[in-house]
Amino acid sequence: MSTESQALLRRDCPGRVLLDHITGKWGILVLTSLTEGPLRFHQLRAGIEGVSDKMLTQTLRTFASDGLVERTVLPTAPPSVVYELTELGAEAARELEPFLRWVRATASAGVAVRV
Template sequence: MDAGPFPFDVYEDQCPTRMVLDRLADKWALLLMLRLADGPLRFNQLRRDVKGISQKVLSQTLKKLERDGLVTRTVYPTVPVTVEYALTPLAQTLREPVEALTRWAESHMDAVQAAQQAYDAGAAAR
């Protein structure tokens, strides 16, 4: 398949873009990026805002996003130490598509649930 103007081809099994897609397909990563879209937040504020995420998963996800260049971590020398997380300019380029995906999920959830129920009913009849 022609990769077009880009040097990567997501359909190739060793293409590094698959790692990026995997990261962006992670619900916690998307939720954290959405939450940080309006500005920097501290760790505990993120934990309070993103219901259901454990402290361990929050920490792991923020580290992965930081490694990928999507989140910055700023440490302030206060007592106790204050740490803020913010989206990078690179991550800001994802804001519109991530928000669109979220709006789609929220506005089509009834149709998805109806499809799941219909599928499950048909599977039970087989």
């Protein structure tokens, strides 16, 4: 195991906080959704089946605090808000893509997945 991986096993590793945010129930799905470009809240909610307003709001706020997502208020009446990946968020999404390919391939290969 690499030294970087070993560091994540330690309770006081700051990387564990970011890992928790990204790999939470909705984190990967939000990052993946935003890879297509900026989206408004309702577009994100419609695209991620099953996410509640509360959890989507919480995930977006956390990602904005982490520097993964940028929230922009547009000067419209009423004001519109769009969310988009920052460079750091886009990098995280690119790094997740091989894992997501594996998940899709494994699930479609008929591996027993409990729903």
